Amino acid sequence: MAWTNNVLRVNLTDGTCKSEPLNTEWAKKYLGSRGLATKYYVEECDPKVDPLSADNKLIFATGPLTGTAAPTSGRWTVVTKGPLTGAIACSNSGGFFGAELKNAGWDMVIFEGKSAGPVYLDIKNDQAELKDASAMWGKSVWDTEDMLREACGDNDIRCASIGQAGESQVLFAGVINDKDRAAGRSGVGAVMGSKNLKAVSCRGTTGTQVGDPMAFMQATGACNQILADNPVTGEGLPTYGTQVLMNVINETGALPTHNSNDVQFDGASKIGGEAMAEPRESDGKANLVSNAACFGCPISCQRRSQMDPNHFSVAGQPKYHGNEGGLEYEAAWALGAATGVQDLEALTYCNYVCNEYGMDPISLGSTVAAAMELYKIGAITDADTGGLALEFGSAEALCKICDQTGLGEGFGKEIGQGSRRMTEKYGHPELSMTVKSQEFPAYDPRGIQGMGLTYATSNRGACHLRSYTVASEILGIPEKTDPLTSDGKAGLVMAFQDATAAFDAAGICIFTSFALTLDDVAPMINADLDGEWSSETLVEIGERIWNLERKFNMEAGFTAADDTLPARLLKDAAKTGPAKGKVSELGKMLPEYYELRGWTPEGVPSNETLSRLEL
Amino acid sequence: MVKVLHIDAGKCTSCHQCEMACSYHHEGVFNPSKSRIKIFNFKDTGRNVPYVCTQCADAWCLQACPVDAISVNAATGAKEVSATLCVGCKVCTIACPFGTINYNSESTKVDKCDLCGGDPDCVKVCPTPALTFIEADQAGMDKMRHWAEKTDAGNQATS
Secondary structure (H helix, E strand, O other): OOOOOEEEEEEOOOOEEEEEEOOHHHHHHHOOHHHHHHHHHHHHOOOOOOOOOOOOOEEEEEOOOOOOOOOOOOOEEEEEEOOOOOOEEEEEEOOOHHHHHHHOOOOEEEEEOOOOOOEEEEEEOOEEEEEEOOOOOOOOHHHHHHHHHHHHOOOOOEEEEOOHHHHOOOOOEOEEEOOOEEEOHHHHHHHHHHOOEEEEEEEOOOOEOOOOHHHHHHHHHHHHHHHHHOHHHHHHHHHHHHHHHHHHHHHHOOOOEOOOOEOOOOOHHHHOHHHHHOEOOOOOOEOEEEEEOOOOOOOOOEEEEOOOOOOOOOOOOHHHOOOEEOOOHHHHHHHHHOOOOOOHHHHHHHHHHHHHHOEOHHHHHHHHHHHHHHHHOOOOOHHHHOOOOOOOOOHHHHHHHHHHHHHOOOOHHHHOOHHHHHHHHOOOHHHOOEEOOEEOOOOOOOOOHHHHHHHHHOOOOOOOOOOOOHHHHOOOOOOOOOOOOOOOHHHHHHHHHHHHHHHHHHOOOHHHHHOOOHHHHHHHHHHHOOOOOOHHHHHHHHHHHHHHHHHHHHHHOOOHHHOOOOHHHHHOOOOOOOOOOOOOOHHHHHHHHHHHHOEOOOOOEOHHHHHHOOO | OOEEEEEOHHHOOOOOHHHHHHHHHHHOOEOHHHOOOEEEEEOOOOEEEEEOOOOOOOOHHHHHOOOOOEEEOOOOOOEEEOOOOOOOOOHHHHHOOOOOOEEEOOOOEEEOOOHHHOOOHHHHHOOOOOEEEEEHHHOOHHHHHHHHHHOOHHHOOOO
16 A cells, blocks of 8 residues: 555644554545645645744645656655745655655655754654754755765665755745755745754655555556657657757747747757757867656656856856756746846756755746846846846846845845745836746747646646646647647646646656556556546546645635736737737636636636535 | 676666565565665766676675575576575675675565566666666677777778
8 A cells, every 4th residue: 555644743843743644535535645735734724824934834745656666656745835825835846755755654744833943854764853953054955965964874865955045935945855856836945944944854664565566567567668658758858858848839939038028039049958968169068967867767857967167157166066957948948038048057057056045946037037127127226236237148147146046145035035026016016927926937828828827727826737738739748739729728728737636646747647648547546555546536636636726725815816817928919939919818718717617707616516526 | 598687877867666676576565775776876976876786606695605595596597595594694795795685684684686586677677778687698798889889990090
């Protein structure tokens, strides 16, 4: 049984760690990870809770496939209420920490209260203890992991921690595990910082049992074969990573550029996956060294990079000269196209900084882009920025402001509030490219219509990972739809949202869904757990999770008025490319979406829908 | 012909599927800490290295065992530990120059790779494949072929 049936409850106020049995009734309805942790969260927390108060809770959760031999079984999630958004936050990460937590015998860890001083949680199988982290406070994620290995005297521990950004409660601070894998979005790292919880170290040697091992191995073998044979998961992602998309999306005319003033970037080819693999002009070496895998993953889309040691951003700083987690598409877009910076090495440096200080590169890059527009129109000046010329395209300014944001210095303090708060402060809220205060990622809804509805309705604020209709609209998975039409997108978005929630709840990576359907996943769950599981039950679980998150957000104060996009995307037509002349047709899609969801015209889940889903 | 578990570290992505297959085969549980094959990840250099018993022809562990608990499987060439005979003295773990035979405190015996009886499960799940099971006498052939391809007499000085 790949539920361990053990939940670790850590009260940071009292300094206690207690084991309690998993609520198996909830587990059957919400499966695990994103779903089950959200159920626990909404049952235990007031929707109106201040995200950065001691009353908020923070949950680290695995899924029933986490830690097993299922492909991409390294996934784990952080669930809380997000300080950036005020909505339910669920940030998902890979690496090795999640599998280690499962192998230590825990389905999830619930943190409540607030510690009087800095602490870390030390887990060794069924033993868990809070320990003093005073020496680590103020240190980066990278240094913290090294110090934890030293403190534990065990090189094989896996760690999840916050850097300086989480400590200073940068509103888009992430939780970083294994030095460069991030539960990045919505500010879950700031919640951890608000609790004085610096890190979790974990060593698990108990292992993970499945219900029917023979059937499980057959099911995982079949899935591994499908992933190997698929051109996206078997070739595209291993070779170029998600960065394979940079040139594709630019040509589609859907690459948000210069704070979404443009939809195409003339520097795209210099910052994409192909450019990473080519020898640099400066030293003849490629930025990309190799790909790498998270736990259990046959896809291996991770980038390992090595910078030019003489690049201005890292010259004389050997800690950046080694092999580190390289750029992925969303980060390269946010730090690059959004800000107009086409210096691949500078973007790589900023990506390192995001891992080191613990920040979400999407929100960071997009907020810097908004600041650059404020600077351009004169709404902020050198007097505000401390003399930093925040001009579009300036690699030097980008590197400097990323440092300042991570360390809470200078104008970086304003950036650390996210673009909605920052642009409001300086009188131009229309320049914030956000939904529910969260910066949207690397797909312009004017050129990929489904993504407009995806962002507007995402329960954690603008996000591509809640319904990646790019798969259908650009890549033709599972079937090709026209990115420029909004017809039929309401149903497409809903189907993707529900399926994605099921993949997330299972504890595997959403990238498997380029090749696998829930019909492929169901046999793994069936062999893993008691009970009967089919793709239909998984879709229903996905829909239940979606509505549970929605219900929480409505109770937290959100309304249909928040299901919208920045005016720029709704009113200013794309200037170039295949989408030239198009705006997002959100107004056409949204009513249909509410109806398909079984929600009222005001976007509220109807009583009938809630009772059908047993909510 | 004896076959060997051949490692091409350059192809390893550190997915740990081999460890799960190994621990499942031998212990019935997915548990990398119980695996006989180990992936070492050297983060600073980005190198991932699988490491496992190479089944030495003249095996130190076998020579050192005072109770003859380690024997050669004639069919596979694997050096196998008899759980019945092993007394858990750990002398073999001292004798092995590579550290690939280790004590298991739960069973109170030592564990090492036994090639799964001649069809290693780690090889079956390796996606890249960094692990292959090939004839021992041919282990260098791929590398020779690789370098042979790069060898061009036209680039050498000729009279």
